[in-house]
Amino acid sequence: MLTPKHVFDRLFENFGNQHWWPVSSENEQFEIIIGAILTQNTSWKNVEKVLETLKKEGLIHPEKMIEIQTKKLAELIRPSGYYNQKAERLKIVSQFLLENDLAAMGVEWMRKKLLEIKGVGPETADSIILYAFNKPSFVVDLYTKRIFSRLGLINNNSSYNEVKQFFETNLEKDVELFQEFHALIVEHAKSFCKKKPDCENCFLRKNCKKLI
DNA sequence: TCCCAGGGGCCGA
């Protein structure tokens, strides 16, 4: 019987530690939150460029972010795509962070409050909780669904929360495990379990129901 | 040239 932990171990053996977003300061925490918004349906490479620009402009602070004009911000973040939407979202999130002390909240309440923010959906909320606040909330994305439905562990048409529950009930609630697992899922989806999968070279092929 | 990337809001059925 294939379990999520078994898959995790195989991924970790093959890809090793992914070193995603180690948080050591409040400044980096805000950077992660910004990154989570900017990377919505966008490759991380484009986001990295924009984060560099925002650093140079001294904008990695919520107080600065709400001061800058939305139009100017949109121009600065242009390479990340959807720049008009995302400029608005960055300002809304910044305003929210100045008015709410997320760090003082429990995971469930934090998630509920984050989901009330326009521009923050389930994946972005869980990414912020897991990587910016180091609290265990499993992140589900298109890759997670793709890989685990091909492996036959979940249904392809499962909802976000169903998939999230599947992982949270079948894994130890461990922050570092959740962080590393999501990063490994992204890596595996990029390397092998692509939209057009490279099953021939995939190290999970023996366990996979969906050999193509 | 086409496809896709670490989604989410909105709207109509």
Next chain:
DNA sequence: TCGGCCCATGGG
């Protein structure tokens, strides 16, 4: 509730 559409740049 759910499918379809829109947002948009950059790299392979």
